[in-house]
Amino acid sequence: MPPEPEGETPDLTADASTPAVQITHLRKTYGQVTAVDNVSLTVAEGEIFGILGPNGAGKTTLVECAIGLRNPDSGTVRLMGLDPRTDREEVRQIVGVQLQSSSLQSKLRVVEILDMYRSFYRNPADMNELISTLGLTAKRNAYYRSLSGGQRQRLSIALALIGQPRLAVFDEMTTGLDPQARRDTWHLIDAVRDRGVTVLLVTHFMEEAERLCDRLAIVNHGRITALDTPAAITALAAGGKQVRFWPSAPFDDHLLTSLPEVIRLEHDGRYITVIGSGELVNAVILTLHAAGITAHDVQLGTSNLEDAFIRLTGQQPAAKGTLS
Amino acid sequence: MNASSTRTLPRTAPPGALGKIVLNEARLAWRVPGGLVSGIGIPVVLLVIFGELPHFHQHLAIYGGDTEFEVYVPTLIVFSITMLALWGIPNQLVSYREQGILRRLSTTPASPLWLLAAQVVVQLCITVTGIVVMIVLSVTAFSATAPRNYGGLILSIALCIAGLFGIGLSIAAVARTSGGAGNLGRVAFFPLMFFAGLWDPLANMPQWVQDIGHYTPVGAAVEALQDSAQGTFPPFAPLLTMVGYAVVFIIIAWRFFRWE
Numbered sequence: 001m002p003p004e005p006e007g008e009t010p011d012l013t014a015d016a017s018t019p020a021v022q023i024t025h026l027r028k029t030y031g032q033v034t035a036v037d038n039v040s041l042t043v044a045e046g047e048i049f050g051i052l053g054p055n056g057a058g059k060t061t062l063v064e065c066a067i068g069l070r071n072p073d074s075g076t077v078r079l080m081g082l083d084p085r086t087d088r089e090e091v092r093q094i095v096g097v098q099l100q101s102s103s104l105q106s107k108l109r110v111v112e113i114l115d116m117y118r119s120f121y122r123n124p125a126d127m128n129e130l131i132s133t134l135g136l137t138a139k140r141n142a143y144y145r146s147l148s149g150g151q152r153q154r155l156s157i158a159l160a161l162i163g164q165p166r167l168a169v170f171d172e173m174t175t176g177l178d179p180q181a182r183r184d185t186w187h188l189i190d191a192v193r194d195r196g197v198t199v200l201l202v203t204h205f206m207e208e209a210e211r212l213c214d215r216l217a218i219v220n221h222g223r224i225t226a227l228d229t230p231a232a233i234t235a236l237a238a239g240g241k242q243v244r245f246w247p248s249a250p251f252d253d254h255l256l257t258s259l260p261e262v263i264r265l266e267h268d269g270r271y272i273t274v275i276g277s278g279e280l281v282n283a284v285i286l287t288l289h290a291a292g293i294t295a296h297d298v299q300l301g302t303s304n305l306e307d308a309f310i311r312l313t314g315q316q317p318a319a320k321g322t323l324s
Numbered sequence: 325m326n327a328s329s330t331r332t333l334p335r336t337a338p339p340g341a342l343g344k345i346v347l348n349e350a351r352l353a354w355r356v357p358g359g360l361v362s363g364i365g366i367p368v369v370l371l372v373i374f375g376e377l378p379h380f381h382q383h384l385a386i387y388g389g390d391t392e393f394e395v396y397v398p399t400l401i402v403f404s405i406t407m408l409a410l411w412g413i414p415n416q417l418v419s420y421r422e423q424g425i426l427r428r429l430s431t432t433p434a435s436p437l438w439l440l441a442a443q444v445v446v447q448l449c450i451t452v453t454g455i456v457v458m459i460v461l462s463v464t465a466f467s468a469t470a471p472r473n474y475g476g477l478i479l480s481i482a483l484c485i486a487g488l489f490g491i492g493l494s495i496a497a498v499a500r501t502s503g504g505a506g507n508l509g510r511v512a513f514f515p516l517m518f519f520a521g522l523w524d525p526l527a528n529m530p531q532w533v534q535d536i537g538h539y540t541p542v543g544a545a546v547e548a549l550q551d552s553a554q555g556t557f558p559p560f561a562p563l564l565t566m567v568g569y570a571v572v573f574i575i576i577a578w579r580f581f582r583w584e
Contacts, residue, residue, distance in 0.1 A: 067431060089433060097431035102424030107355040108348055119344040120434045163432070 018081045020045045020167050020198035021066065026075035028061055028222075035061040036072070037222035043215075045080075045166070048189065048199040050209040050216030050230075054313055058222035059202045060100060063171055066200070067097055080166055093122055096165030098156045100172045100202075106145035110136055110155060113144065114162060121163035134158045134188065150181035157188065161197075168192060171202045186212055206309055220313040234308045241280040245295035246270045247288065255291060259283050264310065342438050349442040353450065358415075363408040363447075364454035367400045371458050374400075375466035386527050388554065394469060395525045397462045398549030402520045402542050404454045405485055408447045409492035410513050414505040416443055417496040427584045436583050444489060451485060472555030480552055483566035484545035490573030491541070497581040519543040538562065541569040 021043035028036040035058045043049040051059050064070040066077050068084030068091060077084055084091045104113055114131065118124040131140050134154045139147060147155065153173060160168050170189070174182040182205075189212055193199055203209055209216050210230045217227040226233045241261075256262050261283040262276040274284050281300065288295050353359055374380050380393040387395045417440060420426050426436035462468040471477045491512060499505035519526065520542035526534050537543030544562035551558040 069427070069431065092431065092433040095431075099424065099428055099431065102428040104423075104425060104428070105348070105352055105420075107352055112348055112351065116341075116344040116348050117432065119338065119341040120432045122338060159428075 018045070019043060019078075020047070020080060021049070021200060022076075022078040023062075023066060024076045026062070026065055026072050026077065028058075028065055028070065028072045034222050036065060039075070039219075039222070039224055041217055041224065041227060043198060043200060045198050046193070046196055047214045048193055048201060048212050050213035051200070051202045051219055052206070052209045052216050052309070053204065053219035055204060057219045057313070059204075059219055060171060061222075062219065063169060063200070063202050067091075067095060067169055093163065094166045096160035096163055096168045098160040098168075098170045098173055100175070102156075104144045104152075104155070107143050109141050109143055110147070111140045113155065114158060117159050117162050123164055125162050125164045127162070130158050130162060133191070135184070150177050150184070153177060153181070153185065154188075157185070161192065165197060167198045167200065169200045169202075172204070173201070174203070174205065174208060182208070218309065218313065225313065226308070241277055242273060242275050242301035243281055243284050243295075244268075244271055244273045244299040244301065246297055247272060248294040248296060249292070251288070251291060251293055255287060256284060259287060341434055342442070345434065345438050345442040346445050349439070349446045350449070353446050359408055359412040359447065359450055362411060363404050363450045364457060366407065367404040367454060368457055368461065370403070371397070371400050371461060371466075375462065381467075387525070390550075390554070391468070392525070393462070393466060394553065395521070395527070395550065397458065397468060398546045398553065399521045399525070400458055401455050401481070401549060402484060402488075402545050403517060403522055404458070405451055405481075405488050405545075406513060406516055406520070406542065408451050408454075409485070409488035410495065410509040410516075411492075411506070412447050412450075413443060413489065413492040414496040414499060414509055415502055417493075418499050418502045418505040421582065421584060422502060424584070430583060440493075440581075444493075447489070448485065455481060469553070471553045473552045473557055476552035476557045477549065479563070480545060480548035480558055480566075483548075483563060483570060484541065487541040487545075487566045487569035487573065490570050490577060493577035494573045494580070497577045497579075516540065516542045520546050539565055541566055 019042045021041070023039060023041050026036055026039045027034070037058075039062060041049075051062060053059050061070065065072040066079070066084070068077070068088055071085065079091055079095055082091050082094075084095075108116075110131070111127070114127050118127055131137055134157065136151065136154060136158065139151055144152070144155070153176075157170070157173060160170065173189075174185050177185065186208065189199060189201070199212075201209075201212060213230060215227065215229050216233065217224045218233065219225070253265050256274055257265055259276070261278045261280045262274055264275050266273040266275070274280065276283075281298075285295055285298075374393055374396050377393075380396070381391045383389050383391055417426075420439060426439060429436045429439055459471065463470045492509075495505055495508045495512070499508055517523070519537040519540040521527075521537075526537045526543060526546065529537070534543075538547065538561065544565035548558035548562040548566070551562075
């Protein structure tokens with residue numbers, strides 16, 4: 001998809017007549033702190049939509065308001081056209097949720113937990129099929145407390161899917177998982193989408209958002225700072241410029257970081273990578289030349305979503321495998 | 325917080341869902357048998373010890389002709405109820421809240437209130453089992469006189485359970501951590517057991533201690549249970565005392581229960 005929005009908080013309206021998620025001017029404050037500040041977004045049915053932002057950006061509050069766990073101060077939420085607060089019974093039948101940091105009874109077996117959750121829904125999924133899809137067959141009679149982090153997370157995802165939801169909400173579903181378990185989970189989300197389920201995905205991992213999401217909203221300080229496809233956000237935010245070289249003599253980083261074109265600078269052995277926008281290459285080369293330094297082996301590149309994230313939020317994204 | 329959002333009571337989950345929750349809570353009660361041990365095991369062991377003491381079987385005028393053992397049976401029944409109400413219920417519910425289990429449930433068509441209800445049902449079953457075991461054992465193994473007024477007995481037990489479970493649910497409502505719930509439970513437990521006559525039957529206490537005892541839920545319960553055992557329907561005073569505690573504490577629990 002081509003990048004199209006130019007405004008500060010673009011509100012892309014999807015094509016489908018009844019969107020899976022429609023949030024309009026949502027606001028939630030805790031005392032003096034505004035956790036969610038005038039957020040509007042629309043998710044089309046069948047989409048994987050990401051909400052990406054640093055820790056404490058308001059992602060979880062936004063999602064909790066969206067699924068009716070919290071009452072927003074103002075604004076409206078519609079899930080499949082329903083209000084999660086007034087139509088909560090119906091909404092809970094069609095929306096499956098995997099919450100961050102929620103546990104289960106340690107001495108219940110996998111199959112007992114699933115069977116209990118299954119009984120809550122009018123039209124539940126086939127339990128054995130779900131168990132095998134999620135790779136829990138060998139663990140079906142294991143106690144919850146004996147499961148590894150990845151297995152617990154898969155069980156949590158299974159619980160979100162057991163009611164055959166039309167919308168699945170996953171909050172930080174791969175936080176704390178090792179890289180292999182994370183990639184397995186991504187395959188799973190692809191499979192979920194292939195069944196026609198809309199997915200709302202909260203994450204602070206760049207790679208995850210880039211890999212999975214059709215569109216994503218970058219949230220910071222409770223506001224949406226960008227909303228588009230991952231590729232479009234990257235292009236929009238960073239201007240897509242990178243210069244890599246090794247200098248003929250060492251110099252103070254400030255020489256380049258003080259330039260308006262430069263966003264940041266990275267050292268990698270003798271090499272230096274400068275990320276920025278506009279006439280980045282000219283600015284860097286000319287500034288170095290004026291200081292009597294030659295840039296050797298100059299390579300140009302385009303920046304990725306990670307650079308966009310830093311540009312849009314002013315923060316480093318979480319490193320791979322970091323626990324939140 | 326916005327209590328109204330999570331307190332909406334019935335949801336349209338299919339029938340049988342509550343049964344599944346109760347089943348799982350019963351499994352947990354069996355697999356993590358702290359409640360069984362403290363609610364049935366300890367009081368039954370005490371009952372057997374008291375039953376084996378020869379001087380506990382003398383008929384004494386101060387107990388209206390009953391033996392000390394017979395006086396202790398109602399005390400141990402109240403002890404069992406108190407154990408489950410003050411430790412079993414708050415401990416379980418507060419840890420469910422701490423672990424996000426209640427919150428997790430509130431994202432489904434089931435209500436976290438169902439889990440609370442299932443807990444009460446399971447603890448109730450343990451309590452009733454313990455009471456039946458103690459009464460049967462005291463009569464068959466230790467030749468205590470069988471209770472003579474069953475209506476009074478059942479009513480007294482029901483009101484005692486309501487009052488003490490109300491206190492337990494209130495502790496679960498206000499305690500922020502399971503550690504805090506444990507502390508509140510202990511603070512309430514020892515004075516209650518004193519007035520239930522666990523250390524010495526209330527009849528041996530000074531009059532003013534007995535007077536205070538009558539207005540505690542446990543003192544009232546022991547009094548009503550003793551009357552029922554002796555064959556008279558309990559007077560209104562202890563029954564009303566228990567009703568009062570039940571109403572007040574169930575309202576407190578309902579009003580202040582935090583789901584997350």
